[in-house]
Amino acid sequence: MSPDALANGIESETINALLGRRSIRKYADTPVTDAHVDAILGAALRAPTSSNVQAYSVVVVRDQDRKERISVPCGNQKHIVSCPVFLAFLADLTRIESAFQRNGHTIDNNNLEMGLVATIDAALVGMSAYIAAESLGIQGVMIGAVRNDPEKIAEILELPQRTYAVFGMCLGFPDEAPKQKPRMPVNGIVHHETYDPAASLSTIDPYNADLRQHYESIGKQTTVDSWSDEVDAKFAAKARAGLRAALKARGFDFI
Numbered sequence: 693m694s695p696d697a698l699a700n701g702i703e704s705e706t707i708n709a710l711l712g713r714r715s716i717r718k719y720a721d722t723p724v725t726d727a728h729v730d731a732i733l734g735a736a737l738r739a740p741t742s743s744n745v746q747a748y749s750v751v752v753v754r755d756q757d758r759k760e761r762i763s764v765p766c767g768n769q770k771h772i773v774s775c776p777v778f779l780a781f782l783a784d785l786t787r788i789e790s791a792f793q794r795n796g797h798t799i800d801n802n803n804l805e806m807g808l809v810a811t812i813d814a815a816l817v818g819m820s821a822y823i824a825a826e827s828l829g830i831q832g833v834m835i836g837a838v839r840n841d842p843e844k845i846a847e848i849l850e851l852p853q854r855t856y857a858v859f860g861m862c863l864g865f866p867d868e869a870p871k872q873k874p875r876m877p878v879n880g881i882v883h884h885e886t887y888d889p890a891a892s893l894s895t896i897d898p899y900n901a902d903l904r905q906h907y908e909s910i911g912k913q914t915t916v917d918s919w920s921d922e923v924d925a926k927f928a929a930k931a932r933a934g935l936r937a938a939l940k941a942r943g944f945d946f947i
């Protein structure tokens with residue numbers, strides 16, 4: 693069963709927008725105004741935040757040269773250069789550090805929980821911004837590649853210590869309507885009352901076939917076990933192996 697089928701005919705503007713969502717990497721010339729960005733971020737900053745810590749910041753980037761510099765450590769992704777607006781969603785412990793200092797405490801050797809709190813907060817603001825943008829017809833794609841080289845991104849955005857870019861987001865009015873990428877069968881993803889491991893793993897073979905068919909339909913090369921092979925190729929060799937040390941250097945103790 694697909695996510696659409698799970699929605700079971702129950703409709704709302706938000707449900708329909710989410711069911712129709714796909715990442716957009718080509719943008720029209722239609723300007724995304726400062727007023728658009730302000731409205732998007734105003735709405736996004738009402739996202740829930742762990743213990744009201746608000747451990748996030750957002751950097752709005754429009755400057756062409758800066759977007760080009762950001763794209764380099766991100767594997768030269770073209771959409772970072774071509775999007776009208778790039779947003780960087782930061783985990784930000786600076787204000788918490790200040791609160792600690794006022795009370796004679798230190799945030800040095802902070803723990804995994806602090807890093808997770810800030811990272812989850814930033815992600816919630818990011819997804820809220822994405823949905824708010826979509827409601828204005830503005831779409832885009834998130835950019836996790838900012839974590840390829842956290843120090844380089846920090847240098848380009850002049851980020852202080854105790855912050856890091858969790859992910860970026862290219863936004864613009866769409867100039868493409870790509871086919872939606874299928875999702876795994878929901879019966880292995882959504883569990884009722886207790887987790888069903890067999891159901892979870894039963895999604896893989898049908899999804900490999902579905903994704904393979906999707907890639908073939910858009911002329912993208914793939915393998916028989918499309919999803920399994922993609923995930924293995926991307927992550928088995930310890931993706932971003934230097935990330936823990938890089939984030940430690942930026943003041944996050946993910947240990």
Ligand SMILES: Cc1cc2nc3c(=O)[nH]c(=O)nc-3n(C[C@H](O)[C@H](O)[C@H](O)COP(=O)(O)O)c2cc1C
Pocket residue numbers: 713714715716769833834835836837838859872873
């Ligand atoms: C946190 C995060 C980071 C991502 N990073 C990138 C990225 O660096 N480049 C890119 O082209 N897409 C990126 N994506 C988009 C995913 O590849 C995309 O969401 C996924 O393949 C599913 O496709 P869909 O969004 O069209 O449904 C990212 C998505 C998320 C949620």
